[in-house]
Each structure stands twice: as C-alpha cells, then as structure tokens.
Amino acid sequence: MSCGKISIVGIGPGNFLDMTERAKNAIESAEIISGYKTYLKLIEKILVGKKIIATEMMQEVERAKISVDEARKGSKVAVISSGDAGVYGMAGLVIETILNLPEENQPEFEVIAGISAVNSAAAILGAPLMHDFAVISLSDLLTDWDLIKKRVKCAAEGDFVIALYNPKSRRRVKNIEEVQKILLEFREKNTPVGIVTNAGRADEKKIISTLENFLSEEINMFSLVLIGNSKTFVKNNFMITPRGYEEKYF
Amino acid sequence: MSCGKISIVGIGPGNFLDMTERAKNAIESAEIISGYKTYLKLIEKILVGKKIIATEMMQEVERAKISVDEARKGSKVAVISSGDAGVYGMAGLVIETILNLPEENQPEFEVIAGISAVNSAAAILGAPLMHDFAVISLSDLLTDWDLIKKRVKCAAEGDFVIALYNPKSRRRVKNIEEVQKILLEFREKNTPVGIVTNAGRADEKKIISTLENFLSEEINMFSLVLIGNSKTFVKNNFMITPRGYEEKYF
Numbered sequence: 001m002s003c004g005k006i007s008i009v010g011i012g013p014g015n016f017l018d019m020t021e022r023a024k025n026a027i028e029s030a031e032i033i034s035g036y037k038t039y040l041k042l043i044e045k046i047l048v049g050k051k052i053i054a055t056e057m058m059q060e061v062e063r064a065k066i067s068v069d070e071a072r073k074g075s076k077v078a079v080i081s082s083g084d085a086g087v088y089g090m091a092g093l094v095i096e097t098i099l100n101l102p103e104e105n106q107p108e109f110e111v112i113a114g115i116s117a118v119n120s121a122a123a124i125l126g127a128p129l130m131h132d133f134a135v136i137s138l139s140d141l142l143t144d145w146d147l148i149k150k151r152v153k154c155a156a157e158g159d160f161v162i163a164l165y166n167p168k169s170r171r172r173v174k175n176i177e178e179v180q181k182i183l184l185e186f187r188e189k190n191t192p193v194g195i196v197t198n199a200g201r202a203d204e205k206k207i208i209s210t211l212e213n214f215l216s217e218e219i220n221m222f223s224l225v226l227i228g229n230s231k232t233f234v235k236n237n238f239m240i241t242p243r244g245y246e247e248k249y250f
Numbered sequence: 251m252s253c254g255k256i257s258i259v260g261i262g263p264g265n266f267l268d269m270t271e272r273a274k275n276a277i278e279s280a281e282i283i284s285g286y287k288t289y290l291k292l293i294e295k296i297l298v299g300k301k302i303i304a305t306e307m308m309q310e311v312e313r314a315k316i317s318v319d320e321a322r323k324g325s326k327v328a329v330i331s332s333g334d335a336g337v338y339g340m341a342g343l344v345i346e347t348i349l350n351l352p353e354e355n356q357p358e359f360e361v362i363a364g365i366s367a368v369n370s371a372a373a374i375l376g377a378p379l380m381h382d383f384a385v386i387s388l389s390d391l392l393t394d395w396d397l398i399k400k401r402v403k404c405a406a407e408g409d410f411v412i413a414l415y416n417p418k419s420r421r422r423v424k425n426i427e428e429v430q431k432i433l434l435e436f437r438e439k440n441t442p443v444g445i446v447t448n449a450g451r452a453d454e455k456k457i458i459s460t461l462e463n464f465l466s467e468e469i470n471m472f473s474l475v476l477i478g479n480s481k482t483f484v485k486n487n488f489m490i491t492p493r494g495y496e497e498k499y500f
Contacts, residue, residue, distance in 0.1 A: 010369075012270065016271060017270065017271045017272040017275070018270050018271075018272055018363070019270060019271065020262065020267065020268050020269060020270055020365065021266060021267045021268075021269065021271070022267040022268055025267070060495065061495055084365075084369050084372075084379075085373075086369060086372040086373050086377055086378075086379050086380075087369065087372075087379050087380075088379075088380065088381075088493070089380075091372075091373075091376070091377035091380065092377035092380035092490055092491065092492060092493050093493065093495055095376055095377050095488060095490060096377075096490060096492070099485045099486055099488065099490075110373075111372075111373040111374075111376070111377065112373065113268070113365045113369040113370055113372065113373040114365070114369075115270065115334075115363045115364070115365065116369060119260075119334050119336060119337065119363040119364075119366060119369075120363055122334075122336040122337075122341075122361075122363065123335075123336050123341075123360075123361040123362060123363040124361075126341070126345055126361070127336055127341035127342035127345050127346075127361065128336075129334075129336050129337050129338075130336075130337075130338065130339075130341065130342035131338075131387075131393070132384070132385060132386045132387060132398075132401050133384070133385050134382070134383070134384040134385075134405070134408075134410060135382060135383050135384075135385075136382045137381075137382060142493055142494030142495060143381070143494055147409070148382075150408060150409075151382050151408040151409070151410060153408075154404045154405065154407050154408030154410070155384070155404065155405075155408060155410075157404050158384075158400060158401040158403075158404030158405060159397070159400075159401070160384060160401065160404070160405075235349045236349055238345060238349065240342055240345060240346060240349075241342065242342060242346070243338070243342050243343065243392055244392030244393055245310065245311055245343055245392060
C-alpha cells in the first residue's frame with residue numbers, strides 16, 4: 001500500500017484572494033504540482049521547492065497519467081486547474097485515470113472546488129446569474145459542433161442566461177458567430193451581453209454590450225461571455241437578471 | 251458623500267476551508283453583517299463584536315433595504331449568502347436596491363464570488379460537470395412553474411447535465427416528481443443522479459442513484475440534485491461525465 005495522494009485543485013481565477021484555504025493548503029502540502037504552464041505561473045509564489053510537472057495546453061491526458069503515477073509511487077501530488085477543477089477542468093480525466101487502474105494500485109484522491117469562470121465573471125458584471133443558467137463550451141476539439149449548436153439552441157429556447165466558456169481562440173473564430181445567429185432567432189438584438197477577460201488578474205477587462213454588437217469587442221480564450229435572458233437589464237454599467245422579487249414585492 | 255460600503259459575499263458551502271480569503275477579509279472588516287440566520291450561524295466564529303442583522307427566510311427584500319440603508323449612512327456592511335451570492339443569492343436584490351436610489355445616495359458596493367452549491371456537490375460526487383450543464387431552481391415562489399418545467403424540458407433535450415437547486419421542501423414536494431417525469435421522456439431510467447445534502451457541513455451526505463429511483467432517497471432544501479447527461483457513468487461510487495478525451499485519445 002502506498003500513502004501517496006492526489007488532490008485535484010481548482011485555484012479560482014488566478015489570485016490568492018479568490019482561492020479557498022483548502023486549495024491553498026493542498027498545494028502547500030503537496031510535493032509535486034502539475035498543471036498547464038500559464039496557470040502554474042499565477043501561483044508560482046507558493047511553488048518554491050516543489051517538483052513541477054508543467055505541460056503545454058492540450059497535453060492533459062499525458063499530465064494526468066504522470067500525476068497519477070507519481071501519487072501511486074507514494075508522493076503527495078496536486079493537479080491544478082484554473083477556475084473550478086470540476087468544470088471543464090482536470091477532475092474527470094484524473095479520476096478516470098485512477099479508476100482505470102487495478103484497485104490495489106489506485107491512489108487516494110480528492111477534488112477541491114474553486115471559483116469557476118462563470119462565477120468570477122458574474123461578480124464583476126453585477127448580478128447576471130440570479131436566475132437559471134446554462135454553461136456551454138464552444139470548443140469543438142472534443143465535442144461535435146452540431147451538439148454544441150443544439151445546446152445553444154435549447155438554452156436559448158429555455159430562456160436561460162447563457163455562459164460561454166472558450167468562446168474564441170486564434171484558430172476558432174467562426175463558432176461564436178454561429179452562436180450569435182442562433183441566439184438572435186430567440187432573443188432581442190438589445191439583449192445584454194457581458195464579456196469578462198482575465199477575471200481576477202492584473203489585466204482584467206469588463207465589457208457590457210448587446211447581442212447585436214458584442215462580436216465587435218475583443219474576445220479571446222481568456223474571456224467568458226455571458227448572454228442575458230429576456231429579463232436581464234443593464235443599469236449604471238452593471239448587468240442584472242432579476243430574480244422576480246420586483247413583480248412579487250415591489 | 252458617505253464612506254460606507256456594502257460587500258455582497260458568498261461564503262461557500264459553510265465552512266472556513268471552502269471560503270475564499272477575499273470573502274473572509276470582507277466579513278472581518280465589516281461592522282455590520284446581514285444574512286439569513288442559518289447561514290450566520292455557520293460563520294459565527296468571526297462575527298464576535300459585530301452588529302448582526304439576522305432575518306428569517308423569505309425576508310430578503312427587507313434585509314436588502316436595511317443593509318443598503320446602513321451602508322448609505324456610512325457603515326461597512328457585509329451581506330452574506332451561502333454558496334455564491336451571485337447564484338440565486340443576495341447580489342441581484344442588493345444591487346437593484348442600490349441602483350434604485352438617487353445616484354448621490356448610492357453606497358459603493360462589490361460582489362465577492364463564493365463556491366456555489368453545484369460546484370461543492372460536484373467535487374463530492376466525483377466529476378459530473380466535465381461537460382455543458384444547466385442550473386435550474388425548482389422553487390416556484392418567484393418563478394412560474396410552467397417556465398421552470400419548460401427549462402427542464404429544454405435542458406433535457408439539449409443533453410445538458412442538470413443541477414437542481416431548491417429541489418424540494420416540506421411544502422413543495424410535487425415539483426421534483428414532475429421533473430423526473432419530464433426527464434424520463436428524454437433520458438434512460440438508469441441515468442446517474444447524485445444527491446448531496448449539507449455539502450461541506452458536519453452532516454454532509456452523498457447519494458448516487460438513478461433517474462428511475464432517486465425519489466426514494468432523502469431530498470430536502472439543503473440538497474443539490476445532479477442529473478447526468480447521456481454519457482455520465484458511475485464507477486466505484488463516483489459520478490463522472492466524460493469530456494471526450496476517451497474517444498479521441500484512449
């Protein structure tokens with residue numbers, strides 16, 4: 001029996017103030033930290049003296065295997081994801097890698113939730129998530145584009161507030177345009193759209209636009225795009241989705 | 251001009267380890283703390299010596315007004331919500347109350363994101379949120395039941411993982427039964443369903459069941475119910491929604 005352990009840690013948006021104490025403790029007590037280079041850099045202050053497994057983007061499968069192997073051999077390992085490790089993060093891949101091993105070789109593991117991008121962005125924009133919402137990634141690397149479009153359509157039809165992860169990258173620019181077209185079939189042109197780029201980091205940027213015009217704003221792979229529902233409004237540059245108290249109590 | 255300020259703070263599931271440092275700082279530096287009694291109790295350790303505005307459930311409108319008024323008069327106020335104040339929490343109501351005042355009377359405010367129930371529950375269940383998901387509250391106090399049902403149907407049709415907030419209370423027991431019926435029109439009987447009650451608290455309880463059988467389990471107003479999508483599976487009592495690496499890389 002080994003006494004290794006693997007913690008799959010969501011570090012939140014990338015500053016220590018928005019990290020939970022549990023996440024910080026797990027990183028500080030680990031001997032080996034693995035993660036995508038850009039995110040490791042955000043927390044390098046607490047990584048001094050630790051063994052680092054840094055990989056490039058899209059090497060998640062390899063990173064999960066190495067991390068699990070180190071824990072199996074007896075090390076305390078922390079695998080980090082920005083935001084919440086449980087939302088499009090490393091949790092699934094690491095747990096699957098562990099559960100695919102023979103039971104006697106499976107290291108102990110835990111998932112530590114972090115503030116996900118949709119929650120960080122919402123706090124910056126005001127209160128856009130006061131009502132039911134859908135979270136959709138526009139990356140079609142691992143998901144059929146047709147399924148993503150279907151989900152956008154269903155979310156639009158259900159009048160959900162919609163959070164778009166991975167809205168656009170240098171190589172993927174058309175998806176968000178198609179999404180805009182679908183949404184315009186269901187929602188008004190002036191539906192509020194919030195774009196938060198680099199939430200919680202030094203170069204944080206908040207934009208509030210409309211469904212008709214938001215594509216003229218800068219959107220990149222560090223952006224989170226939030227589409228309002230039919231009741232979302234903008235006031236003093238804050239985006240608010242009413243919960244319904246107004247109709248009932250005001 | 252007053253120098254009061256209001257922080258709308260998500261305290262996470264209710265223990266200090268899962269609270270962010272920013273949330274803790276805001277509470278510690280506030281003179282007045284307002285919140286629902288049950289949630290104030292969870293953090294009473296750091297409330298010593300502060301003025302407390304504790305109200306019962308469903309007095310949110312009054313609590314928001316009193317809190318904003320205190321900030322307007324110059325106090326540092328923290329309004330707390332469990333989970334994320336921006337997700338079915340106090341953020342919207344407090345911001346609306348502020349923005350409805352004449353501009354010269356509006357106190358400064360900030361929203362501090364916390365770990366929302368869907369993220370806490372997911373971490374406990376394994377990795378159910380690795381793919382697109384929809385968050386729906388089953389409380390029909392402020393929302394038409396027909397709209398809620400429509401959203402459940404749209405989310406089911408889009409094969410979203412579905413997180414149900416406020417799934418059931420003593421007075422509201424039928425809604426979750428109707429939801430099950432709708433979901434069974436779109437998903438297999440053996441679709442995994444996770445129920446986490448009192449996440450992150452002393453009496454935390456995790457159950458993994460199926461869409462056909464989950465209603466026989468205890469579900470209350472401190473429960474979060476997570477319905478898997480068509481690819482979600484259970485292994486060693488963990489609930490996992492694959493991201494798609496398997497099909498592409500394994």
